[in-house]
Amino acid sequence: MHWVQIYNPFGNMLVSFLVACIPIVYFFWALAIKKMKGYLAGLSTVLIALIESVLVYKMPVLLAVRATLFGAVQGLWPIGWIIITALFLYQLTVASGHFTIIQDSIASITQDRRLQALLIAFSFGAFLEGTAGYGAPVAIAAGLLIGLGFNPFYAAGLCLIANTAPVAFGAVGIPILTAAQVSGLDAHALSQMVGRQVPIVSMFVPFWLIFIMAGWKKTIEVLPAILVCGLSFAGVQFFTSNFMGPELPDIASSILSIVAMVAFLKVWKPKSTFRFKDERSVVSPGLGINEQAATIEAVKHHSFKELFIAWSPFVTLIVIISLWGGVTAFKTLLAKATFLLPVPGLNLVIEKAQPIVSQLTPYEAIFKFDILGATGTAILVVCILSKFLLGMSWKIWFATLGKTLKELIIPLTMIVSVIGFAYIENYSGMSATLGLGLASTGAAFPFVSPLIGWLGVFLTGSDTSSNALFSNLQKITGHQIGVDPTLLVASNSSGGVTAKMISPQSIAVATAATGQVGKEGSLFMFTFKHSLLLVAIIGIISLLQAYVLQWMIP
Template sequence: MYRQILDPVAGSLLWSSLVAALPLVVLFVLLGLVRMTAWLAALISLAVSLLVAIFVYPMPAGPAFLSAAEGAAFGFFPILWIVINALWIYRMTVHTGHFDVLRRSFARVSDDQRIQGVIIAFSFGALLEALAGFGTPVAITSVMLIALGFRPLKAAGVALVANTAPVAFGALAVPITTLATVTGLPLHSLSSMVGRQTPLLGVFVPLALVFIIDGRRGVRQTWPAAMVCGLVFALAQFATSNYVSAPLTDIVASLLSAGAVVLFLRVWRPAESYAEAGSPVPTGPVSPGAATTATTTGTDGERGADTGAEVFRAYAPYLIIIAVFALAQIPAIRDALGSVTRTFAWPGLHIQSPSGKPSTLPNFKFDWLASAGTLLVIAGLLSIPVIRIRPGQALRTYGQTYRYLAAAIVTVMAVLALAYVMNASGQTATLGTWMAGAGGIFALISPILGWLGVAVTGSDTSSNSLFGALQVVAAQKAGLDSVLLAAANSSGGVLGKMISPQNLAIAAAAVGMSGREGELFRRVFGWSLLFVAVMCLLVLLQSTPVLSWMVP
């Protein structure tokens, strides 16, 4: 049995925190400054976390390596299990040519890439986040943008920045339900509070996307459409999370925002249409021998107009995904899927918290049938006859997906192993406890704790599991509202997702740019800092009489 220690270095939380932060510092320096390949940077940082755990805390080597093994396993299931199967469905549509039909369908809504970026990366990405989460929106929307003529790194950057505002309610609000579980606070109160924070991001993220795509000119020429999308999304997210249902929040907000933009474009068009000149044809995720080749024009001039049946088949895999996930939420079906779920203690790993209570970290949940990844497999199998791909080709495409994602698989598993070592040894708790000692000013830095958790784990759910209870304790000690700071952990966490190494690896792999994760990190890091600063200011004001009326 290993009992965590919060201040192993000279009995000081400050010095202990500086040492505990070493794995994270090494990881971000290797990615952002040294420009090292993500999988290698992750493995080196994992080694640093193990050294800190064993020689500083001190955690016995056996439990340290066992915690790394559990983290790597969690990295594959459920996270990579979702991403792999989502990309498999996409690659099948590429092989059959239906993805090209889908691209032309989006292009007909608007031939302006700035508008396309908002609809696909933000609204459609929010729908994918609502249904699956865990990197799925980044993986799919980035390649859709490439098919519309976006350059690979720009497509990946747009997809990463767009995957912010919907994240707290992603995967049918799993982050919020997890937060309610670990804090003991009412689910509705937390949903309402997060629904009064993240909508502010929803208003401005579409504007950030058009700025990334076309700079100030893009904002000047397309701000009406971007604002329509953002405002409708924000209002729908607020109303649904506060008055309807947390799991439905992003589904309602994404569909209404996309519909609002489509309707708005019937009465308004930008003064100039924008498309990148000389955009390269994507070669990364496209299966060998694919029946279609993406082009850069995205117009109907490439061929005759698509028939209604072709358009239906192009949308069918995504409609099937929505139907499968919706059916899985019916109580009888949900219970049947969950009946085979097994939760077990990771063999040989026994950990106590600093207070002496048994840690829940060694508990591994294997929901192999109810997992979002398995539901995507079911959706993929149902899609095979609809898109008319031969079963043998579908199977070969599945194997090719694993080979294509090999580097991303190593990266994600290494990053989650690092996160679990830091959590099990007490490094994460040291950092969180030190930050929580700020007193009343903790309201200002509370979102940073969630941001840090997601930056490490790549998951708002994991960050809420790590720091949710700590936020409540810190709030009580500082005389602040517990619901406010617990919600701030989730709302701040969504802004760390774009710089999470696992999400960077997924995005880079999806657009065929593996090995350039460091460059992608530098492209999105500034946006992450800007948005988290805004969230910190918002939470601080909500903790004072200025905006305290926003706290339910």
């Protein structure tokens, strides 16, 4: 049995587009207005998408069910696996009692919440995105912020927004490499083009992050640190993406950003130490500024051995993740335990049609079960090593694992449902209808192009998946309207990064990592307006590069 996707089921693109929007609009309503719990919103959205795929798109029932179940399994592996192990690692540092030492060591660099957010949510989170991707940056960085005293909801929101800058080059450049493979364009040229868009956002995000936290006046107060953080990150991101390729920008820029920030904070301090409303805003010593009963909390100092042991899980994480994702010989060895399992009754049964592809193309459905190569497995290795590094008993280790699994049951249910929703959207052709509808905007398409990538990441939770879904559409539309396809395919990826903060998958990870399960709707509304602002910025950049700044296109 073979089934060919239909992209215009009503024979009118506008009507088909509006009907294809129904599941997404419902999901927005369920989360943002109805304030429905995340897993209920996800499950009910899947049901609506399933019904529409069968009744409107004439997708055979068995194919629709198989596609949804395939997505659900992907939600557990590799995505759920990363979330479990990342949260488990954080919980181990807490259960062992060593997290207080980590708190003290960060506080010795700065007690200011604004600067802590830059260091951890932005710079350290970018490193995790560059090496691991998926949910690891939000899960681990948000956990660290909570341990430092951040409000859990704020920690989740800030980490989601901070995770914008590195996503296009995440997981050692996989999104760019995927876009090149799907579109047939040169990977280095795409890396250069994205590297002439995203660094502008990378300079803006640190400022915006602090502005959200503290308002205009308190943001200007730490502007020197924001500039050091943003310019060091964006500068290296631009250089590496343009002259070295898509694999290194996140890793190199995040490391240099952390080093630059730490070095700068050794010689510079803000005039006041910012805390949230339920904390005290205090004055740094020696600056001659008086505030009522304002004092700096004493920071407990620890020996090098204590600091080394406390930080050893995260140092080990950096080493293991870099080994897992960056050493070709090691990746080849791990790949021997990778199994590619075609999904029975789904693999190569559905065919993609024009104009999404140039000719009928069978849609693969292959489950990649990378037992050793998965990022979650790398983090599990770190968790096992941490048992010995932190001097924990197996009893406490397993008890912490059990506690972590118990806390993640409901969040994993949401993740399974939203990935199932993403897959039925893709395999039924609904997501292609949405892309084609937006692609019919003519000369304004360069502005809309990033919005297609934004939509793809919202649906799939992944810039890689969005590029796989829409890169060829971007290329074809570029040829039709006379705009360089390299720009539009790159804009798909650049626009996609701004939706990472609102994708249901990311929201589920954030609420799970911060104990905010049930507040998915509130977190979605917190990040949504920022997502729209950033995708509009990318849209303007893309439009200018298409018609005014064409010299920026490689």
